[in-house]
Amino acid sequence: MTIAGDVPNQPVRGWLGHPRGLSTLFFTEMWERFSFYGMRAILVLFLAKSVADGGFGLAEAAAISIVSIYNSMVYFMSLPGGWVADRLTGTRRAVLYGGIAIAIGHYLLSLHVQPVFFLGLVVIVLGTGLLKPNISTMVGELYDKHPELEEHRRDSGFTIFYMAINLGALIAPLLTGFFADRLQWHVAFGIAAVGMTFAVIQYVLGGKRLEGVGLKPHHPLPAPQRKRIFTIVAAVAAALAVIYAIDVAAGWFNADHIKVPLTVLVFAVPVIYFGMIFKDKQLKKEERSRVSAYVWIFLGATLFWMIYDQSSTVVNLFIDNKVERDLGFFTIPTAWFQSANPAFILLLAPIFAWIWVKLGRRQPGTPVKFSWAIILIGISFGVMAIAGSLAISGLISAWWIVLVFLIQTIAELLLSPVGLSVTTKLAPMRYASQIMGLWFLATATGNAISAWVGPISERVRDVVYYGTIGAIAVVMGLCFWLGAKAISRLMAGVH
Structure with a gap:
């Protein structure tokens, strides 16, 4: 798959003295962090608010556990996310698929239907695992395309990229928090979804600036091994789905059935x-x-x-x-x-x-x-x-x-x-x-x-x-x- 407008290895004009592709990655990261921190700033508040105030009315202890496990899984999934890019998709597609998944997850949150809401959190975790480690890798690969640039220019580029994280984290809670405080939760979660949508759109449109970076996996998995991996993952996912379906149907399920295995795994x-x-x-x-x-x-x-x-x-x-x-x-x-x-x-x-x-x-x-x-x-x-x-x-x-x-x-x-x-x-x-x-x-x-x-x-x-x-x-x-x-x-x- 070639992302729209991508022209590999074609010289491009600079952006603030850096490869022009840095602007694409900068704004992708900024909007992704906008969605992440904007939603995270209101998540525990929403879960703990009473049903009368538009929340789920969970006990504070349960709300804290859910958000903590969510935070944990977001970082944990960077390991398999990096593996997927290295062996299956390449960093370019991993970031794209991750961005789309994150946007879908945020839209699911804005519906405020409990099963759908928690599914949305899972989708965001999976998407962030694909996007977060690989977009940073792409920044480094972009500078590998320009050996003429001094090493300090690369360091400066990563500093600019790091600023994107904090710009998104600074602005987002101001917007989502404003509407959350007025109990307009649909709007608050919707803002995070729109932010991630912007990230995906500008990432695709800015593909031509990335000079072919990340189009292929670094260490592709042979087709037979790829098929075996997909089979194992599908089997494990199906087994877990059946186990938890039985757990819920029998009336045994509680939050610890999620918290304990994930904690042990981490x-x-x-x-x-x-x-x-x-x-x-x-x-x-x-x-x-x-x-x-x-x-x-x-x-x-x-x-x-x-x-x-x-x-x-x-x-x-x-x-x-x-x-x-x-x-x-x-x-x-x-x-x-x-x-x-x-x-x-x-x-x-x-x-x-x-x-x-x-x-x-x-x-x-x-x-x-x-x-x-x-x-x-x-x-x-x-x-x-x-x-x-x-x-x-x-x-x-x-x-x-x-x-x-x-x-x-x-x-x-x-x-x-x-x-x-x-x-x-x-x-x-x-x-x-x-x-x-x-x-x-x-x-x-x-x-x-x-x-x-x-x-x-x-x-x-x-x-x-x-x-x-x-x-x-x-x-x-x-x-x-x-x-x-x-x-x-x-x-x-x-x-």
Whole structure:
């Protein structure tokens, strides 16, 4: 299949000094993140709202679990999504099919029929698994087409691409949140669907700018193996459909029947991956040591994302119920607070980049930065504990939440870009892609833990919930800091 207007390997004019195809990928990513963050900002609110207010009327614990599992699966599916592109479709088609699936999923959400709604979430997860890892790969492949461009130009291109993520994440909650706050849920979810539709349309129309990138799989699967894979996948899908149909028909089904197997899966995969790598006798001593260091990086990132991503679940519900949002002339929609993080990133990321360049080799190593990030994410929940104690006597100031998101953004900038960078450095060459997959799995694992931890917030006081988790994170961060030198030694020369 050739995407409309595509002319492989034809010279194109530049875009802001970069390959013109970057504009196509930039706006595809921007609109995809617009749909993702716009919907995620209101999802837990909709699930927990009463039927009278247009929601599904679920208990907060159930709503938190559903959104956490959804977040987990979105990142988990990047592994099979990358495999599909590498072996079956190529990155170009994977992104297209993923985008179409995401758009369909969002339209299903806007119908507000429970079975259809949850089917829509599944479709979005599958579509995001195809699109998210492969569109980033296409950015790199686009620069491979232009060896005349300096390496710093590639880095700059990825920075521009990263800005697309935060632009979409900044704008979307402002729109979806406005209508959600007025209980116009169809419109709110519909906005996310329209955003993804824009992504698909401009991706297809901009195909001619991509210079043939991603048209073929990197390592095509032979036809007999392809048929066998399709047969296995179809058989497993059919078996699961029958099992769950019987479960529902017999009246046995509950949310744990979804949550338990998915949590086990998310935990099992990184254990299997690390075990497989450590058993490889071809690994050099230095490579094995670096993978050992990466285990600690993985664990630190898992704890971080477990806390950080509660901004869309537990913290979001806290804002809705316990924060003074009425300004007298206007009530701030709950979802608008979800725009604080991308706004802070857009403001602070250039400052952090300048600081690291200025410090050069004098800057702290990755384990130290990770320890600071974990400590700060713990402190952010300490602030939430204070806010929760104040909320006992009435609504609290919105500035408490702004402070929490500011601290979390600083923590994110210490961990996320640093983690991506060190992942590429620590990974043995033969496991480069799989170790990168493990980085995304850390987010999936953190959210899987949150699916079990988050519901506890409904049963205990805020000061206990946030204070306990915050204290655990601070202690773990201090342990990480004390062990930073040992981890650095395991990193075998990687800074």
